[in-house]
Amino acid sequence: MKINFEKLKLFFLTLFAILVGSKKVKPVEIGIYIEDNVDPEFVKNSLCFVPHYWNFTFLTEAPKYRKMGGEWETFLIPEADDTVVIFNGTLRNVKYAGGATGKSVGVSRFITDTSEHVFGLRIWHELLHAQHIDADAMIRCPEFEDWLEPQFSSALKDNKVAFEHSMQYQILFYNFLTWKLIKR
Numbered sequence: 001m002k003i004n005f006e007k008l009k010l011f012f013l014t015l016f017a018i019l020v021g022s023k024k025v026k027p028v029e030i031g032i033y034i035e036d037n038v039d040p041e042f043v044k045n046s047l048c049f050v051p052h053y054w055n056f057t058f059l060t061e062a063p064k065y066r067k068m069g070g071e072w073e074t075f076l077i078p079e080a081d082d083t084v085v086i087f088n089g090t091l092r093n094v095k096y097a098g099g100a101t102g103k104s105v106g107v108s109r110f111i112t113d114t115s116e117h118v119f120g121l122r123i124w125h126e127l128l129h130a131q132h133i134d135a136d137a138m139i140r141c142p143e144f145e146d147w148l149e150p151q152f153s154s155a156l157k158d159n160k161v162a163f164e165h166s167m168q169y170q171i172l173f174y175n176f177l178t179w180k181l182i183k184r
């Protein structure tokens with residue numbers, strides 16, 4: 001009998017996953033490119049706030065960018081899937097902090113962006129969009145309200161306007177969305 005080692009390995013991995021009760025999810029491999037004069041250390045530190053559902057490799061060559069019009073004209077979004085570009089939004093005079101088209105992402109660092117944490121959340125937000133998930137829907141997502149611990153849930157329900165831009169709630173929401181991605 002010919003043994004298919006790949007299948008055998010998969011069988012044991014699956015069995016192991018069932019036994020330990022968790023499914024091993026391979027991270028989405030993302031190529032990331034830094035344009036302009038954006039500090040690579042700042043970007044690297046920001047990526048520490050993005051969960052390991054994504055894994056980043058720095059590209060040494062600039063990707064091809066999409067042609068965009070209107071108020072997105074100077075904004076950079078790569079053509080290739082699973083590719084992220086970080087650029088200087090002040091220099092390029094862009095209107096938006098982040099954008100996703102298809103499965104690729106552009107994130108702008110403005111001169112006022114000094115927090116690696118806030119910048120990391122911006123990257124995470126756009127990566128969720130690139131998975132075709134509505135990362136803007138925090139205050140209109142009943143499933144998120146159910147997922148939250150009751151005291152957090154009722155605080156949110158009681159005052160959605162106050163919490164709409166709360167970083168704490170955004171973090172909880174992105175965690176919820178990423179948790180759903182892993183479970184699907």
Ligand SMILES: [Zn+2]
Pocket residue numbers: 125129135136
């Ligand atoms: Zn968004």
